[in-house]
Amino acid sequence: MSELESFRDGVRTTRDGAILQVTLDRPKANAIDLAASRRLNAIFSAFRDDPQTRVAIVTGTGEKFFSPGWDLKAAAAGEESDSDWGVGGFGGLNHPRNLDKPIIAAVNGIACGGGFELVLGTDIIVMEEHARFALPEINVGVLADAGTIKLRRRIPYHVAVDFLMTGRWMDAAEAKHWGLASYVVPSGQSLARAREIARTLADGPPLLYPAIKQLLRHSEMVPEHAAFSAVQKVIRSEDLKEGARAFSEKRAPVWKGR
Numbered sequence: 001m002s003e004l005e006s007f008r009d010g011v012r013t014t015r016d017g018a019i020l021q022v023t024l025d026r027p028k029a030n031a032i033d034l035a036a037s038r039r040l041n042a043i044f045s046a047f048r049d050d051p052q053t054r055v056a057i058v059t060g061t062g063e064k065f066f067s068p069g070w071d072l073k074a075a076a077a078g079e080e081s082d083s084d085w086g087v088g089g090f091g092g093l094n095h096p097r098n099l100d101k102p103i104i105a106a107v108n109g110i111a112c113g114g115g116f117e118l119v120l121g122t123d124i125i126v127m128e129e130h131a132r133f134a135l136p137e138i139n140v141g142v143l144a145d146a147g148t149i150k151l152r153r154r155i156p157y158h159v160a161v162d163f164l165m166t167g168r169w170m171d172a173a174e175a176k177h178w179g180l181a182s183y184v185v186p187s188g189q190s191l192a193r194a195r196e197i198a199r200t201l202a203d204g205p206p207l208l209y210p211a212i213k214q215l216l217r218h219s220e221m222v223p224e225h226a227a228f229s230a231v232q233k234v235i236r237s238e239d240l241k242e243g244a245r246a247f248s249e250k251r252a253p254v255w256k257g258r
Helices: 034-049 072-076 114-120 136-140 145-154 157-166 172-177 190-202 208-219 224-235 238-248
Strands: 004-008 011-016 019-024 055-060 065-067 103-107 110-112 124-128 132-134 169-171 183-185
Touching: 011 034, 019 034, 019 190, 055 065, 055 190, 065 114, 103 114, 103 190, 110 114, 114 132, 114 145, 124 172, 124 190, 136 157, 145 157, 169 172, 172 183, 183 190
Parallel strands: 019 055, 055 103, 065 110, 103 124, 110 132, 124 183
Antiparallel strands: 004 011, 011 019, 132 169
């Protein structure tokens, strides 16, 4: 039973214990306008700062679209591409600040343009077998900025260049082949699988997941020896001692997050 549910600006949130579910709910395709982007930014900032919420899931309503990205109807009505989309950029996950909790994407359909960039901002991707990815901005002479920056870090260089320069589609099987999708599941089952993963993470050691994200991010930019400075908080933690005690006593650990 959810503890809290809300709906505003085309974004629905549901909290179930330590798990936050964020659902794009803007028929027909879950396109994101300025209000929805700012709402997503507010949601992810609150998630970052709430010690009681440990894992987030992002998904869309319907069976065809996760999200096509920017709402072109809003653009036609005067919304500018250089608008203030929120502190984390378009959709809240392009460049979030210090968001070190795990986020799972349950990709229920087409994710292209800014919708695909939103997926790239998550940590674990569950993709339904009919879902597809694309960055078609090249076809209208627009740079997919967040996609260009992030995609090369996720898949091999030549695959990323081909994908970016042709604007072609990538199906679930290819995404899984290149490691872009963590899991491919039958149609209609991405959210159920994402919730299984979220429950596992929510029961895990709270200090380790932020440490893993920090280390992965930090070690992309610094030499290996410097990256080890980020592990000191975990090494000196009470949770590390509790994990060792629980193992020796053959019981489940009781994590304190310190």
